[in-house]
Amino acid sequence: MREEGTLRVKTGLAEMLKGGVIMDVTSADQARIAEEAGACAVMALERVPADIRKEGGVARMADPEKIVEIQETVSIPVMAKARIGHFVEAQILEALDVDYIDESEVLTPADESHHINKWKFKVPFVCGATGLGEALRRINEGAAMIRTKGEAGTGNVVEAVRHMRTIMGEIRSLSSMNEDELFRAAKDYQAPYELVAWVAEHGALPVVNFSAGGIATPADAALMMQLGADGVFVGSGIFKSADPSARAKAIVEATTHYQDPSALARVSRGLGDAMPGLEIGAMRPEELIQHRGW
Amino acid sequence: MLCDLRSSFSIVAGSALPVVAGVGGSKPERLAEERPRIGVLALQGAFREHLRMLAELGAPAREVRVPGDLEGLEGLVIPGGESTTMGLLMETGGLLAPLREFVVKHPVLGTCAGLIMLARETVDGEQPLLGVMDVTVRRNAFGRQNRSFEGSVELSLNPDSCEGFHGIFIRAPWVERAGPDVEVIARLDDRIVGVRQDRMIGVAFHPELGHDTRLHAYFLESVAAVRR
Numbered sequence: 001m002r003e004e005g006t007l008r009v010k011t012g013l014a015e016m017l018k019g020g021v022i023m024d025v026t027s028a029d030q031a032r033i034a035e036e037a038g039a040c041a042v043m044a045l046e047r048v049p050a051d052i053r054k055e056g057g058v059a060r061m062a063d064p065e066k067i068v069e070i071q072e073t074v075s076i077p078v079m080a081k082a083r084i085g086h087f088v089e090a091q092i093l094e095a096l097d098v099d100y101i102d103e104s105e106v107l108t109p110a111d112e113s114h115h116i117n118k119w120k121f122k123v124p125f126v127c128g129a130t131g132l133g134e135a136l137r138r139i140n141e142g143a144a145m146i147r148t149k150g151e152a153g154t155g156n157v158v159e160a161v162r163h164m165r166t167i168m169g170e171i172r173s174l175s176s177m178n179e180d181e182l183f184r185a186a187k188d189y190q191a192p193y194e195l196v197a198w199v200a201e202h203g204a205l206p207v208v209n210f211s212a213g214g215i216a217t218p219a220d221a222a223l224m225m226q227l228g229a230d231g232v233f234v235g236s237g238i239f240k241s242a243d244p245s246a247r248a249k250a251i252v253e254a255t256t257h258y259q260d261p262s263a264l265a266r267v268s269r270g271l272g273d274a275m276p277g278l279e280i281g282a283m284r285p286e287e288l289i290q291h292r293g294w
Numbered sequence: 295m296l297c298d299l300r301s302s303f304s305i306v307a308g309s310a311l312p313v314v315a316g317v318g319g320s321k322p323e324r325l326a327e328e329r330p331r332i333g334v335l336a337l338q339g340a341f342r343e344h345l346r347m348l349a350e351l352g353a354p355a356r357e358v359r360v361p362g363d364l365e366g367l368e369g370l371v372i373p374g375g376e377s378t379t380m381g382l383l384m385e386t387g388g389l390l391a392p393l394r395e396f397v398v399k400h401p402v403l404g405t406c407a408g409l410i411m412l413a414r415e416t417v418d419g420e421q422p423l424l425g426v427m428d429v430t431v432r433r434n435a436f437g438r439q440n441r442s443f444e445g446s447v448e449l450s451l452n453p454d455s456c457e458g459f460h461g462i463f464i465r466a467p468w469v470e471r472a473g474p475d476v477e478v479i480a481r482l483d484d485r486i487v488g489v490r491q492d493r494m495i496g497v498a499f500h501p502e503l504g505h506d507t508r509l510h511a512y513f514l515e516s517v518a519a520v521r522r
Binding site for chain 2: 001002003004005006008009012013015016017018019020035036037038039040041075076077094097098099100122123124249252253255256257260
């Protein structure tokens with residue numbers, strides 16, 4: 001008897017990715033570079049977030065042709081993004097046998113009030129969150145992995161830090177609450193009481209939590225790990241830098257040796273220019289994509 | 295048989311409790327009953343789950359990231375994760391040679407990617423391996439994530455026993471070829487999913503994601519046996 005698509009199998013793959021770096025790639029060549037640099041998975045997409053930001057227009061699921069090409073090139077897990085609420089894109093990605101679907105705010109949302117019902121799928125989902133309530137709502141909808149959103153395509157880690165600190169702080173505060181307060185917290189977080197109580201008891205999310213959105217250097221990756229991330233997603237940070245291969249390797253090493261400053265100093269040397277990056281404070285509110293998702 | 299094994303280990307672990315150690319702690323024979331010094335390779339993957347399971351069995355373990363972390367250890371767990379990532383990090387971190395030297399001398403338990411790292415070769419392609427076990431493994435043999443599953447494994451840790459073990463298989467490998475010195479300890483539908491050679495144990499599934507501690511207890515028993 002074999003049972004496929006169980007919650008344990010879905011969350012289990014995320015457990016195996018921990019301590020690793022998941023890299024955005026837009027071609028088979030980039031996927032090969034990522035794998036050779038030690039990525040624990042790749043995210044196949046049409047354009048990296050920095051280009052989506054620059055070029056504008058509706059950002060959709062990647063061309064299946066491209067996804068298959070990447071799957072045929074690498075042996076590590078291949079993830080792909082679907083638009084928030086676009087369950088047919090998710091059905092297509094499942095039919096393509098991708099290893100994980102990212103229901104992502106980086107793409108243009110397809111539904112402004114409903115996320116995908118992720119329980120209906122055998123393939124596991126990762127979803128973005130800016131705080132604990134959002135993370136628990138996604139888990140309640142069937143997400144088997146969470147990533148803090150940060151602000152994708154900026155090369156600026158400040159929002160990633162804000163979201164990770166928010167979630168970790170909210171978890172710590174739940175842990176000190178009594179039952180009466182937990183009932184109240186569940187209402188505030190708009191999340192089921194059972195999930196809130198679980199987090200309070202265990203002092204952790206019930207699924208793996210990666211960091212994303214703005215990581216551009218080995219130091220950024222180690223910063224997010226020290227703040228409590230289980231691993232990191234790097235989007236534009238690698239292939240928008242001067243030397244993607246060297247930077248990718250350095251970020252992989254930094255994510256493993258995140259507690260060792262001398263190792264971080266060694267891997268950070270001579271990587272060439274990082275992606276230019278954007279100042280969040282100078283952006284118009286409508287340019288921020290972290291507010292997509294509800 | 296297995297239950298005996300488990301209870302015999304818990305006696306070893308129980309005697310290491312501080313309250314017992316305080317009584318006659320200076321006698322030389324007490325040293326032999328100290329907690330086993332176990333390491334879990336922590337380059338990437340599900341190492342925390344192994345640490346938790348070992349702690350539950352009374353053997354709190356240490357994370358191993360650099361060659362120096364291996365010093366004084368009596369046993370090592372190589373966890374699941376991405377074997378290409380782990381292999382590259384072993385290579386860049388100068389861990390391949392020290393790990394090879396360690397695992398031929400001491401008990402080691404490899405799960406999933408850990409099994410791949412122990413293997414002499416993989417069917418598909420080149421990647422850095424420890425290459426210490428005479429087996430050929432096929433990576434992602436059962437398929438992509440949609441084919442990941444939970445299922446019952448036939449486990450025989452002793453020649454005269456065969457028991458069920460609930461196995462969690464995630465993009466799991468299987469053993470395609472096992473050399474003459476390799477003993478098959480786990481099967482799933484005639485596929486080899488667990489092997490032992492000398493003091494090395496490798497399984498294709500993830501006992502650390504469940505609550506069944508038999509394989510970890512078995513590994514700790516082989517650490518205890520070396521000490522005796």
